Amino acid sequence: MIKDCGCEWVILGHPERRTIFSESDDLIHQKVTHALDAGMKVVACVVETQKDKQTGCTEETLFAQLKALAAAITDWSRVVLAFEALWASGTGVLATPAEVQEVLAKLRQWLRQNVSNTVANTTRIIYAGSVSSTNCQELATLKDLDGFLVGSAALKPDIVHIINARTTHVSRLASYFNSLRTDDRSA
């Protein structure tokens, strides 16, 4: 039915499904298998709750979720991994860039150790949790970040800044290097 509507991508393991609908890792595993078998592309979410953060269980929780997802993934080129800090979603508390980077690096390292170097290097890992025009620029510079999964800001003009966050960063670097070259030439 999703494919009949022309959709190519499906989000699975989203925090609302995991928490409100109590979807287990096992059920999400089955959904990922089904979606990939049907030729869909998957945004596979792993979620850190406030309780995980407070009790120091983040790594254990995320790795268990990732293990269940990875067991269902036969083609990583059709998967984007999304990390959502649920405690920073719609709560007014923002995750710092350092907090986000720490988790993203751990996820990439998990892929390196448990799947392959190629998958670790090529899989896009994106972040969700109150991404807005205010914090997207700084987050976009993170080493292990490849994009965002945006909720409420997607309904506002903010989304344009978020889409261009990485581009702006790259073009700022490009103009900096261009100015150096111009300086060299005029020296």
Ligand SMILES: O=C(CO)COP(=O)(O)O
């Ligand atoms: O759940 C999310 C995206 O699916 C995140 O939502 P917010 O960007 O509103 O925090």
